Amino acid sequence: MANILGILNLHHSPELGPLTKRRSIASTSFLGRYAFMDFMLSNFSNSGIDMVATLVKKHPRSILKHLGSRNIWNVNTKNGFEVIAYNEQGIKFGERYNTDIANILENKWILRQANPDYVVIAPTHFIAPIDFRPVIENHIRNNAEITMMYKEVDNAREHFIDASTFTINNDGLITNIGQNKGAFDRINVSMETLIINMDKFKELLEEAKNLSAFFSIYDVISYRLGLGERVHAYEYRGYLRSFDSLDHYFEYSFELLNYTMRKELFLEHWPIYTVTHDTPPAKYDESAYVRNSFVANGSKIAGTVTNSILSRYVHVLPGAKIDKCIILTDCEIGPNRELEYCVIDKAVKVTKIKGIKGTVDNIAYIKEGDIV
Amino acid sequence: MSKQIVAMILAGGKGTRLYELTKKNAKPAVFFGGKYRIIDYVMSNCSNSNINTVGVLTQYESIDLAGYIGNGEKWGLNGVRSSAVAIAPKQTEEGSNWFVGTADAIFQNIAFLDSQNPEHVLILSGDHIYEMDYRKMLSVHLEKKADLTISVLNVTLEEASRFGIMSVDDNDRIVEFEEKPKKPKSTLASMGIYIFKYKTLRAELLSDSVDPNSDHDFGKNIIPNMLAKKRRVFAYQFDGYWKDVGTIKSLWEANMDLIEMVDEPYFETIRSRNKIYGEDTHSVPHYVGREGHVTQSIVNQGAIILGTVHHSVISNEVIIEEDCLITNSVIMPGVTVKRGAKLHNVIVAPNITIAEKREENLGNDEIVLVHK
Numbered sequence: 001m002a003n004i005l006g007i008l009n010l011h012h013s014p015e016l017g018p019l020t021k022r023r024s025i026a027s028t029s030f031l032g033r034y035a036f037m038d039f040m041l042s043n044f045s046n047s048g049i050d051m052v053a054t055l056v057k058k059h060p061r062s063i064l065k066h067l068g069s070r071n072i073w074n075v076n077t078k079n080g081f082e083v084i085a086y087n088e089q090g091i092k093f094g095e096r097y098n099t100d101i102a103n104i105l106e107n108k109w110i111l112r113q114a115n116p117d118y119v120v121i122a123p124t125h126f127i128a129p130i131d132f133r134p135v136i137e138n139h140i141r142n143n144a145e146i147t148m149m150y151k152e153v154d155n156a157r158e159h160f161i162d163a164s165t166f167t168i169n170n171d172g173l174i175t176n177i178g179q180n181k182g183a184f185d186r187i188n189v190s191m192e193t194l195i196i197n198m199d200k201f202k203e204l205l206e207e208a209k210n211l212s213a214f215f216s217i218y219d220v221i222s223y224r225l226g227l228g229e230r231v232h233a234y235e236y237r238g239y240l241r242s243f244d245s246l247d248h249y250f251e252y253s254f255e256l257l258n259y260t261m262r263k264e265l266f267l268e269h270w271p272i273y274t275v276t277h278d279t280p281p282a283k284y285d286e287s288a289y290v291r292n293s294f295v296a297n298g299s300k301i302a303g304t305v306t307n308s309i310l311s312r313y314v315h316v317l318p319g320a321k322i323d324k325c326i327i328l329t330d331c332e333i334g335p336n337r338e339l340e341y342c343v344i345d346k347a348v349k350v351t352k353i354k355g356i357k358g359t360v361d362n363i364a365y366i367k368e369g370d371i372v
Numbered sequence: 373m374s375k376q377i378v379a380m381i382l383a384g385g386k387g388t389r390l391y392e393l394t395k396k397n398a399k400p401a402v403f404f405g406g407k408y409r410i411i412d413y414v415m416s417n418c419s420n421s422n423i424n425t426v427g428v429l430t431q432y433e434s435i436d437l438a439g440y441i442g443n444g445e446k447w448g449l450n451g452v453r454s455s456a457v458a459i460a461p462k463q464t465e466e467g468s469n470w471f472v473g474t475a476d477a478i479f480q481n482i483a484f485l486d487s488q489n490p491e492h493v494l495i496l497s498g499d500h501i502y503e504m505d506y507r508k509m510l511s512v513h514l515e516k517k518a519d520l521t522i523s524v525l526n527v528t529l530e531e532a533s534r535f536g537i538m539s540v541d542d543n544d545r546i547v548e549f550e551e552k553p554k555k556p557k558s559t560l561a562s563m564g565i566y567i568f569k570y571k572t573l574r575a576e577l578l579s580d581s582v583d584p585n586s587d588h589d590f591g592k593n594i595i596p597n598m599l600a601k602k603r604r605v606f607a608y609q610f611d612g613y614w615k616d617v618g619t620i621k622s623l624w625e626a627n628m629d630l631i632e633m634v635d636e637p638y639f640e641t642i643r644s645r646n647k648i649y650g651e652d653t654h655s656v657p658h659y660v661g662r663e664g665h666v667t668q669s670i671v672n673q674g675a676i677i678l679g680t681v682h683h684s685v686i687s688n689e690v691i692i693e694e695d696c697l698i699t700n701s702v703i704m705p706g707v708t709v710k711r712g713a714k715l716h717n718v719i720v721a722p723n724i725t726i727a728e729k730r731e732e733n734l735g736n737d738e739i740v741l742v743h744k
Contacts, residue, residue: 032657033673257659259676266656276652281406281672281686283631288667296657297407297673310657 004136005116006044006052008037009123011100011216012192013057017246018365019343023062025243026054026124029328029346031256032296032311035066036243037124038274041082044120045073046270047132050080051114055103060086072273083110099216101208111198119201121217122193127252128240129270135234136195144232145200146221148174149193151236156180156187160242164190164218166233174231177222191236192218239264250343250363253309253326257292279312287318303333311346328368342366375425377510377567378490379418380478383411383498384431384471389619392721392743398430398437399618400498403704403722405630405648406672406687409440410617411498412447412650415456419447420646421506423494424454427484429477431470434460440651447649459484473588479577485570493573495566495590501626502563502614503648509567509608512544519572519603520595522546523565523610535561536591538607546605551591560607563614566590572603624719624739627685627702631670653688663694672705679709687722718742 013025020028026037037054044052052073056063067084074080087106090098104111118139120132130149139147150166153159160180166188167176180187194217196204204220211223225231239261241252255261266272282295285302293305298313303320311329316322319336328346333339338355345368350356353372358364366372387399394402400411411428418426426449430437437458443449444456459481461470471477478485478495485493492513494506504523513521527535537556539548548557576594580586586593598605613633617623655674660666664677666686671677674688679696687705692698695712706723709715713730720726721743733740 262656262659271654273654276654278647278649278652280647281670282658284666284669284671286668290660290666291664292660292662294657294659295671 002117002136002140003115004049004051004132005111005114005119006049006132007104007119007121008040008044008052008054009100009121009192009217010037010055010063011057011098011103012123012218014125014242014244016243016249018367019246019249019345020059022059022368024056024059026056027059027062027066028249029311030127030243031253032294032309034272034274036127037063037066038272039127039129040122040124041073042270042272043122043128043130043132045075045273047130048075049120049132050075051116052080052082053085053107053110053114054083055100056084056086057098057100057103058090060084066275068275070275072275081113085110096214099214101205101215101217101220102213105205111202116198119196119198120194121196122191125243126191126193126240127243127265128191128236128238129265129267129272130193130236130238131270132195138234139195139232142172142232144195145197145230147195147232147234148221149191149234149236150188151191151238151240152186153189153240154186156189157182157185159248160187160189161244163242163244164192166190168233172233174225174233177225188233189240189242191240194221195234246343246363246365247361250326254307254324257294257307257309277312285318288316303335339364345369348372375488375490377423377492377494377506378425378427378485378488379423379494379496379506380481380485381411381414381418381426381428381496381498382474382477383428383437384434384477385499386432387499387618390623391620391741393620393623393719393741394433396433396436398433401433401437401440402617402623403687404501404617404623405627406670406685408648408650410501411437411440412648413501413503414496414498415441415444415447415449416648416650417502417504417506418494418496419449419649421504423506424449424451425488425490426456427481428456428458428498429471429481430458430460431477434458446651457484473586473593474590475577475580475594476588478573479581479588482574482577485574490570493568493570495564495568497564499618500563500614500616502612503646504565504610504612505646506565506567509565509610512606512608513567516544516606517604518567518606519569520598520605521567521608522595522605523563524560524607525563525610525614527559527561529556529559532556532559532561536564536595537561540607544607544609546599546607549595549599549605551596562591563610564590565610572598620719620741621739624702624717627719628683628700631668631683631685655688658686661694664692715742 027035085107087103089102165178166174279297282299288301289304291306294309296312301316302318303316305322308325313330315332317335320333321338323340325342327344330347332349334351337350341358342364344366347369349371356364383400387394441458449456536551538546615626658671658675661678665680668683671686672688675686675690677692678694679692681698684701689706691708693711697714700717702719704722709726710728713726715732716734
């Protein structure tokens, strides 16, 4: 039985506009209940990868708040572990030095403790239910040293912009890594997810020093690819979205109001675990009118909510009208207030302003803790 | 290290008047309020009262209940100097015996209590729904230098014959006690919540154990004996919501009461620590569809509501399909109500599938348990 270390790499996380000003996308609320990082951490857990390290680039505050002191994803809490890797190279020497490689080297004890045969590295912003077991089996069968996962998509003119793209030959090897600029509909989009043998990984970490102090893991692999390194490609089929902007956060969240889409992300035997808070069930008053919406526990609804996503403890007072909004934890929407096309951050009270109407191209955002 | 107080929860009952709900389940393990199990209330009360050592005496269908108690983590009882243990009747040098009465259950576990060496013991029943800070009761118990303090509740004269009824003097000292009197002399009823000075309890249990005429019951034997011996027995007046959910009707009523309690300071809950803790399922927030309509109800996460729900309790992983009409009902976890079904004044047992267009109990006032 191989020892596998899972690494959740947050060093290449995109921004979701104002939502990620104070927090990492990893700990940003999704679908009223989850944090984005829950998905990849659950993928590791369900795949039997019980040793996991999260490489934190910035906003450690919000990550620590989510991962905190409880061990949610481990199966065996002695043999498995879930650790946070953070480094201060960026603070000491400048942001360019804050690379995923620098972070791993600063936290080499993790590699020593895990002593893995294989390392699986994945980001948090590609949301997908991934079973790594067949990917790893495939990697071993191919005698591969590096395998990278991709999906063939046909909507690349507007989605996956700036994502890496693979050119793959008939032997299933990657011959070129490019960047999607929206020129084509159909591309092989990189999921920035790789399986790598420990020996190879050590080799790459060592070589990085001689290439550039600013290189990331992907930079080194791209470089090596240019020199003829054999990098295998593994095709993933299934739900995949890259949450790379506030607009896409909005769009892809609402896609999941549709039952068929939901069934593609939330698979029957693939639970997504998250930090739980013993929140009581939601309460509906006599005047509640809710259609096509997600409502998290702790919420109290006395108004109208349509086509929206409500997180925990959202209080919708009588007469309030909420349409096409995402509302984060612990907000109060006052009587007769009207919200449309909004993203409302945590602990906001909408009490004075009559209404806030954004548009599909210009989503209104209210920042955390504000009273408006 | 000796503790001031430990709790012993009597959770061995079968609950025959809950019929199919307790065929394979101990009564305290029955679901309640869309999210909880009945025993979550006393376990949470102990936790919130800073009573961190809890013994749960199990007997009927004890394995599932013991698994649910686990290491007490659900209620925070797994810290240092804390523990929750499920105790089933066991075999010792003296032989093996089932618990024959409430007092006998404690008597058989004197060794456990000796090892904890507490000054006081709190004895609770595992099948009541209420929220209480036992520290208030303990401080009265200490102030009165009581051997035994019984928590009491004012009931109606009609109900009084179902309870242990007592009369008290001006100092709240109990002067008379009658178990289920035909002609009750007062309306002060025992809630089955006792705080004993451990030394006294121990002596009383030992002397009662050798009495061949005794039923080994607190209400029938221990308390009358103590009063006869002029022990210091006091009453603690509780005034709050309390319900014994031993019948289908009372279980339904308690669920309906939960819906009515809309005036509680709901938003204090996010900041307060005094929640009811239980098992948090890893579910998506509940979803209300385009034709769904929910009013005056409680809905837990993981539910999918595509029909009409009024004045009901909907548990996790419940699916209410299109054209359904659910009124005044309690739908337990895992139930699927298929298209067009109509339910009124029912409790639906866990994991049942209600067939399309099935109509159950419409227009009736009597509460019905639907178990197939």
